[in-house]
Amino acid sequence: MRKSLLLTLLIATIFSIARADEGMWLPLFLKYNEAEMQSLGFKLTAEDVYSVNHHSMKDAVMLFGGGCTGELISSQGLVLTNHHCGYSNVQAHSTMEHNYLQDGFWAKTMAEEIPTPGLTVTFLIYMEDVTRQVLKDVNSNTGEKERQELVKRNSETIIAKLESTTPFKAAIKPFYYGNQYFMFVTQTYRDVRLVGVPPESIGKFGGDSDNWMWPRHTGDFSLWRIYTDKNGQPADYSPDNVPMKPAKWFPISIGGVNEEDFTLVFGYPGTTHQFYLSDAVDIVANVQNPIAIQARTIRLDAMKRYMNQDPRIRLMYSAKANSISNGWKKWQGESKGIRECNVVEKKQKEEQDFIRWVNADPTLKDELGNLIPEMRSLYKDYRSQVQTTTYISECLFGVEMIQKVVHPFVRTLVQGDEASFAANRDKIIANYQKFCESYYQPIDKECFVNLLTYYFTSQDISQIPTALQKYCGGDLCGAESEVKAKMEQLWEKMSTTAPYFTDQTKFVDYLSKANYKKVAKLANSEIVTLYNELFKVYVDTYSKSRETEKELDKHYRDYVNALMSKESDKVFYPDANLTLRVTYGQVSGFSPADGVQYAHYTTLDGIIAKEDPDVYDYKVDPKLKQLWEKKDYGRYANSKGELPVAFIASNHTTGGNSGSPVINANGHLIGTNFDRVWEGTMSDINYDVSRCRNISLDARYFLFIVDKFAGAQNLIDEMTIVED
Ligand code: ASP
Numbered sequence: 001m002r003k004s005l006l007l008t009l010l011i012a013t014i015f016s017i018a019r020a021d022e023g024m025w026l027p028l029f030l031k032y033n034e035a036e037m038q039s040l041g042f043k044l045t046a047e048d049v050y051s052v053n054h055h056s057m058k059d060a061v062m063l064f065g066g067g068c069t070g071e072l073i074s075s076q077g078l079v080l081t082n083h084h085c086g087y088s089n090v091q092a093h094s095t096m097e098h099n100y101l102q103d104g105f106w107a108k109t110m111a112e113e114i115p116t117p118g119l120t121v122t123f124l125i126y127m128e129d130v131t132r133q134v135l136k137d138v139n140s141n142t143g144e145k146e147r148q149e150l151v152k153r154n155s156e157t158i159i160a161k162l163e164s165t166t167p168f169k170a171a172i173k174p175f176y177y178g179n180q181y182f183m184f185v186t187q188t189y190r191d192v193r194l195v196g197v198p199p200e201s202i203g204k205f206g207g208d209s210d211n212w213m214w215p216r217h218t219g220d221f222s223l224w225r226i227y228t229d230k231n232g233q234p235a236d237y238s239p240d241n242v243p244m245k246p247a248k249w250f251p252i253s254i255g256g257v258n259e260e261d262f263t264l265v266f267g268y269p270g271t272t273h274q275f276y277l278s279d280a281v282d283i284v285a286n287v288q289n290p291i292a293i294q295a296r297t298i299r300l301d302a303m304k305r306y307m308n309q310d311p312r313i314r315l316m317y318s319a320k321a322n323s324i325s326n327g328w329k330k331w332q333g334e335s336k337g338i339r340e341c342n343v344v345e346k347k348q349k350e351e352q353d354f355i356r357w358v359n360a361d362p363t364l365k366d367e368l369g370n371l372i373p374e375m376r377s378l379y380k381d382y383r384s385q386v387q388t389t390t391y392i393s394e395c396l397f398g399v400e401m402i403q404k405v406v407h408p409f410v411r412t413l414v415q416g417d418e419a420s421f422a423a424n425r426d427k428i429i430a431n432y433q434k435f436c437e438s439y440y441q442p443i444d445k446e447c448f449v450n451l452l453t454y455y456f457t458s459q460d461i462s463q464i465p466t467a468l469q470k471y472c473g474g475d476l477c478g479a480e481s482e483v484k485a486k487m488e489q490l491w492e493k494m495s496t497t498a499p500y501f502t503d504q505t506k507f508v509d510y511l512s513k514a515n516y517k518k519v520a521k522l523a524n525s526e527i528v529t530l531y532n533e534l535f536k537v538y539v540d541t542y543s544k545s546r547e548t549e550k551e552l553d554k555h556y557r558d559y560v561n562a563l564m565s566k567e568s569d570k571v572f573y574p575d576a577n578l579t580l581r582v583t584y585g586q587v588s589g590f591s592p593a594d595g596v597q598y599a600h601y602t603t604l605d606g607i608i609a610k611e612d613p614d615v616y617d618y619k620v621d622p623k624l625k626q627l628w629e630k631k632d633y634g635r636y637a638n639s640k641g642e643l644p645v646a647f648i649a650s651n652h653t654t655g656g657n658s659g660s661p662v663i664n665a666n667g668h669l670i671g672t673n674f675d676r677v678w679e680g681t682m683s684d685i686n687y688d689v690s691r692c693r694n695i696s697l698d699a700r701y702f703l704f705i706v707d708k709f710a711g712a713q714n715l716i717d718e719m720t721i722v723e724d
Pocket residue numbers: 068653654655656657658674675676
């Protein structure tokens with residue numbers, strides 16, 4: 001007996017140490033982590049990080065756009081985020097004459113800063129646990145549908161009350177699958193201007209080849225400024241607006257980053273799935289990821305070939321290729337990590353343990369005995385639903401012409417009526433003209449042929465709509481070359497029978513002159529049939545999969561609730577859901593494979609070593625090279641005389657944390673989070689401190705580029721630069 005108690009204590013100790021780096025903590029409850037944070041070196045308090053009573057770090061952190069994080073770094077509303085977070089906005093400001101993406105941009109005065117309509121930043125004013133109010137009138141007899149309605153109605157009441165009495169917006173989000181609810185009260189600023197961005201050869205150095213990789217040398221940052229009206233309130237763009245005067249901004253430390261230093265990342269992680277059952281993990285690693293990876297390989301191959309030939313096409317396709325490739329590479333690392341860390345098996349063991357715990361208690365058995373078997377059975381259906389929707393979304397909607405032209409054209413015009421035709425025609429023409437500004441048809445033709453060939457040859461014939469089985473090869477979808485020839489013929493046929501879909505010059509002319517009757521006749525054309533048949537399967541299966549997900553979520557609510565009582569001494573953290581979180585850890589290298597050890601930082605020397613003038617992603621700007629040759633690093637060099645570029649640490653981050661401030665023990669900014677190492681991208685499902693690392697831009701490299709490279713002394717002057 002005594003022996004087993006000791007064993008329990010030992011396991012608990014190991015367990016809590018092993019978890020030190022894992023966790024995306026709600027700032028509201030950070031006091032529970034304070035002791036551990038301080039034991040790791042943090043010199044401040046939880047209240048310094050998040051407080052509703054006085055200004056705290058959270059006042060300097062924002063949701064940048066719809067899915068990144070940014071931070072205030074001056075008393076005049078200057079914002080630091082990643083280069084890739086502002087990428088599409090910088091692309092929109094770029095032309096062949098003023099190619100800010102390629103050449104960079106630095107406003108030397110505030111008057112030169114570029115307004116960016118549509119870009120917003122949102123600050124959290126406070127968050128509050130509203131579980132009791134949201135679940136008012138919900139009891140153990142409440143059916144699921146009724147529960148959802150009550151949650152919706154109660155939430156609306158709480159939000160309406162808040163919004164009618166304050167100038168703020170509110171949103172309520174579920175946590176732990178609806179075991180808890182929090183309200184987030186926020187304020188959004190709408191006049192955000194571009195201040196500075198390095199050339200792509202710095203801001204995207206290493207491109208897709210280095211994305212998600214360590215060692216990394218990407219100067220992934222851009223600078224923006226928030227403007228307000230004269231009273232300091234959020235306002236639409238106006239030349240009369242003034243720079244924001246924030247109460248809090250981050251001092252920037254040039255004191256350095258050493259192995260084992262404490263780091264805290266404060267930002268907006270998007271989505272994680274730590275509670276997934278083994279069945280879900282298996283579907284991600286062995287169904288969803290492989291299909292999406294293969295389809296995206298096809299698209300990226302086509303895009304890259306043409307982008308490498310012509311700078312005009314590179315400009316048109318850079319942002320698209322980036323977003324396609326981001327998931328493509330991440331999923332490869334994720335599947336590899338899941339395999340190598342035996343996550344499916346690990347989860348299966350946890351589930352068996354859970355089942356044993358439930359079955360050991362008759363009351364629990366009565367209540368939860370069927371939980372896991374029911375979830376397993378739901379996952380059986382879900383597996384095939386996910387397979388179908390992933391194939392169709394990646395292959396059909398991977399064709400730009402189908403997604404951006406055929407889809408709106410058919411849904412709104414062909415299947416509409418006279419009235420919807422009249423109401424939507426001009427809008428569709430305008431969207432189409434915008435779409436054509438960055439559309440290169442030979443790329444899309446290649447995607448059309450290869451993606452649909454992949455779809456028809458990889459699916460079981462029973463999954464292919466009968467009307468489309470004619471596209472399969474003689475061996476019923478077995479012969480790739482045969483299917484490919486059919487897809488090529490289909491594209492050619494479309495070019496003659498429906499040229500407006502494939503010929504940019506003809507679409508506008510056709511649609512401007514067409515009437516509803518003429519357009520409606522297209523309903524039976526071959527391309528519209530193909531689109532309709534696949535889209536129908538997609539919509540039907542997708543809605544079934546949403547139903548399955550809802551069922552599963554309901555089961556997860558019970559599962560997570562039960563897990564919490566099973567492991568009552570463990571501190572849980574909720575999955576990421578694009579709400580403000582704190583994660584903390586330490587600067588540390590790691591070993592990605594036997595015999596390989598990664599250092600915790602990289603330097604400008606590494607950029608020069610990677611230089612390859614023939615490869616776009618590895619070109620080095622001549623000015624950067626000159627600074628390197630002269631070792632003209634100013635006060636930004638480390639104690640060895642090197643210029644640090646990036647570092648890794650054990651902070652638990654995910655998509656959405658891009659641009660997050662990385663804070664040292666004194667609460668000063670030492671970096672900007674921008675990525676994770678490829679070996680650890682499974683951290684969205686299974687965080688493992690032996691291989692999961694976040695990658696941050698070293699603040700000293702950022703300052704060096706602004707100061708020495710761009711000569712933007714005006715910006716350096718407004719920042720607070722400190723030594724510790
Ligand atoms: N690169 C990611 C982002 O864009 C960050 C991450 O996934 O670690 O938010």
